[in-house]
Amino acid sequence: GAGVSQSPSNKVTEKGKDVELRCDPISGHTALYWYRQRLGQGLEFLIYFQGNSAPDKSGLPSDRFSAERTGESVSTLTIQRTQQEDSAVYLCASSLAFTGVRGAQHFGDGTRLSIL
Amino acid sequence: QKEVEQDPGPLSVPEGAIVSLNCTYSNSAFQYFMWYRQYSRKGPELLMYTYSSGNKEDGRFTAQVDKSSKYISLFIRDSQPSDSATYLCAMSGSSNTGKLIFGQGTTLQVKP
Numbered sequence: 097g098a099g100v101s102q103s104p105s106n107k108v109t110e111k112g113k114d115v116e117l118r119c120d121p122i123s124g125h126t127a128l129y130w131y132r133q134r135l136g137q138g139l140e141f142l143i144y145f146q147g148n149s150a151p152d153k154s155g156l157p158s159d160r161f162s163a164e165r166t167g168e169s170v171s172t173l174t175i176q177r178t179q180q181e182d183s184a185v186y187l188c189a190s191s192l193a194f195t196g197v198r199g200a201q202h203f204g205d206g207t208r209l210s211i212l
Numbered sequence: 213q214k215e216v217e218q219d220p221g222p223l224s225v226p227e228g229a230i231v232s233l234n235c236t237y238s239n240s241a242f243q244y245f246m247w248y249r250q251y252s253r254k255g256p257e258l259l260m261y262t263y264s265s266g267n268k269e270d271g272r273f274t275a276q277v278d279k280s281s282k283y284i285s286l287f288i289r290d291s292q293p294s295d296s297a298t299y300l301c302a303m304s305g306s307s308n309t310g311k312l313i314f315g316q317g318t319t320l321q322v323k324p
Binding site: 197200 | 218253312
């Protein structure tokens with residue numbers, strides 16, 4: 097079956113521009129997560145959505161970052177007024193449930209964002 | 213100090229060797245422990261998922277968790293060139309959050 101799909105796979109933009117990244121989770125997965133991975137680093141949590149509960153935004157690095165999710169489907173991560181330090185791979189993951197084996201997160205291949 | 217520490221390597225071994233990858237952590241609330249494999253320019257792929265202390269085996273892979281020492285390991289037996297990748301440990305705590313805390317990742321190269 098289809099895995100987590102992210103688009104675009106690559107994005108190059110100028111400093112100061114806004115960017116929007118898209119994530120299509122695995123069908124039926126109620127939880128969706130965004131992470132950031134800087135070059136040579138582990139993943140850094142940004143935000144997650146679980147059903148109709150309020151999202152956990154505790155990992156968003158600044159108010160330039162925001163994310164939305166429509167029901168249990170597509171999510172978009174928006175970065176406004178991009179800075180060079182925003183250059184990274186942005187990864188999306190989804191899981192069937194919140195905890196236990198059903199809480200295991202499955203990742204897309206990410207969007208590689210480069211800010212010139 | 214980072215919550216999860218992982219030696220970045222790189223680690224280079226000959227084909228057929230036993231590989232040991234490790235992470236230490238500081239937060240005693242962590243209960244769920246995972247190992248992911250990440251190939252270049254790909255997303256992380258879940259290899260092992262363990263709850264609390266103990267061992268779990270899946271084919272050539274064995275995951276160990278020692279909560280008393282705050283130490284987790286992944287062993288790869290009969291390593292293959294196709295195992296060459298970055299291995300990331302990840303963990304999470306109580307049941308009311310799915311947020312994962314990742315180690316930096318260890319780059320492994322298995323030479324034919």
